[in-house]
Amino acid sequence: MxxxxxxxxxxxxxxxxxxxxxxxxxxxxxxxxxxxxxxxxxxxxxxxxxxxxxxxxxxxxxxxxxxxxxxxxxxxxxxxxxxxxxxxxxxxxxxxxxxxxxxxxxxxxxxxxxxxxxxxxxxxxxxxxxxxxxxxxxxxxxxxxxxxxxxxxxxxxxxxxxxxxxxxxxxxxxxxxxxxxxxxxxxxxxxxxxxxxxxxxxxxxxxxxxxxxxxxxxxxxxxxxxxxxxxLWTVAEPPSRRDLGRLVGTARARILELLTHPRTTSDIAAELKVTPSAVSQHLQLLRRTGLVDPQRTGKQVLYRPTELAALLTGTDLLMSKVPRELTPEWAERATDQGVADR
Structure with a gap:
């Protein structure tokens, strides 16, 4: 003892x-x-x-x-x-x-x-x-x-x-x-x-x-x-793309798939060929439901998937690691205070 x-x-x-x-x-x-x-x-x-x-x-x-x-x-x-x-x-x-x-x-x-x-x-x-x-x-x-x-x-x-x-x-x-x-x-x-x-x-x-x-x-x-x-091991395999789309919506499922590394709103919008404002709305919902974390670096806000999102999609969270000097708490305050991401 x-x-x-x-x-x-x-x-x-x-x-x-x-x-x-x-x-x-x-x-x-x-x-x-x-x-x-x-x-x-x-x-x-x-x-x-x-x-x-x-x-x-x-x-x-x-x-x-x-x-x-x-x-x-x-x-x-x-x-x-x-x-x-x-x-x-x-x-x-x-x-x-x-x-x-x-x-x-x-x-x-x-x-x-x-x-x-x-x-x-x-x-x-x-x-x-x-x-x-x-x-x-x-x-x-x-x-x-x-x-x-x-x-x-x-x-x-x-x-x-x-x-x-x-x-x-x-x-x-x-x-x-x-x-x-x-x-x-x-x-x-x-x-x-x-x-x-x-x-x-x-x-x-x-x-x-x-x-x-x-x-x-x-x-x-x-x-x-x-x-x-x-x-811990009751889920045998991650959901299919179709199942994930039914759960969170096709657009938001696609955003989660793109977050293999930290991305800005504009970066995601360019990839999806939609407006940044449309992506921003999806990201805010994903943030409120605990699926993405916004983190500030310089004048940019980068988004990365959370552990919950990684489990949901079956992806490796290490691939989307944000530089260690960034803190989720600071980024969330910045987002809540209306700091624009670019």
Whole structure:
């Protein structure tokens, strides 16, 4: 058991985040021992044909028999909008001392395959290929479930308080009188203080009960099972173009198809050979229904599909990534205040 000690100030600083890198590394657990992850068996079956082309001998060194992984592979995320490439850059920058020490802690020795000077780069390359092959095609659907859970927990905090929300994270997690207890995760048991460092709560599909840092004293992090994952794989395939057109309208369905990369109203209008005002009306409805996000860059407002739209259309949200310096909150305020897009 791990027990986190939280002051009232620590409770106020609890935050949520999503980590594509953590989901990537933790998903190795499901491939190593599928019986422990019954809800993810459809994904395990779907990716089996692709595993032969991966460096599985190296990837298997990143998770031990008790499902432990080096912490440098799962850097603590800071936002629900974290991107895999950003985290991969953090992993690539790990110092050699930490790399060796954490691999030894997990494997009881430094694996010979990773002992050379190219050990870090080999891990990064293997993870990048693994992500592109077995995670990225399914990530929009996974992220939708994770994001929806964070939204639910946020409402729970607003209505009932942080303490009540913590008590509802999962059967292995309980909170009372400043003590957050996480069962089934650490042997021997240990107690750690948050001490103003901030507790990050991270929904993960590959717990299955809870996830904590491997290192004692690491930055406070708790992975927990998200709501709704039982229905994650119930939709076998995305709707056809005809079905999508019936649902949202032919014009709006076509706009969603065009958003393989961020586009302006004028760009979309030129593509469809209609007026910008006509496109703007469709985009405003798509925005209000949560299918597109407007984001400001310079004098332009770019539109990109949301996770919900990616799930609906069966497209890869990574293809429409907006530069990291843009924030949805700023763009939405700009749009609401009548800033013209060009």
């Amino acid at each position: 791990l027990t986190y000690e939280l002051t009232s100030r620590d409770l106020e600083d609890v935050r949520f985040a999503i980590s594509p890198a953590a989901e990537t590394v933790l998903s190795l657990r499901a491939l190593r021992d599928p019986g422990r992850f019954p809800l993810q068996l459809p994904w395990v079956r779907a990716v089996q044909p692709q595993l032969a082309g991966l460096d599985w001998s190296l990837l298997s060194l990143l998770v031990n028999d008790t499902m432990g992984s080096p912490d440098f592979l799962t850097p603590r995320p800071t936002s629900p909008l974290t991107q895999f490439q950003d985290e991969l850059e953090i992993i690539a920058a790990v110092d050699r001392t930490t790399f060796d020490r954490q691999l030894v802690a997990v494997n009881r020795e430094l694996p010979g395959e990773l002992a050379g000077s190219d050990g870090v780069s080999r891990v990064v390359d293997a993870l990048r290929e693994y992500w592109q092959t077995v995670m990225a095609p399914y990530w929009p659907r996974m992220r939708t479930v994770l994001s929806a859970d964070i939204s639910f927990r946020g409402h729970a905090i607003t209505q009932h308080g942080t303490g009540v929300m913590l008590n509802e994270l999962g059967p292995a997690i309980s909170y009372q009188d400043g003590l957050l207890r996480v069962d089934r995760v650490s042997n021997p048991s240990r107690t750690e203080r948050i001490d103003g460092r901030g507790l990050v709560l991270q929904p993960t599909l590959f717990g299955p009960h809870a996830v904590i840092p491997f290192d004692i004293g690491a930055e406070p992090l708790l992975g927990y099972p998200p709501r709704g994952q039982g229905n």
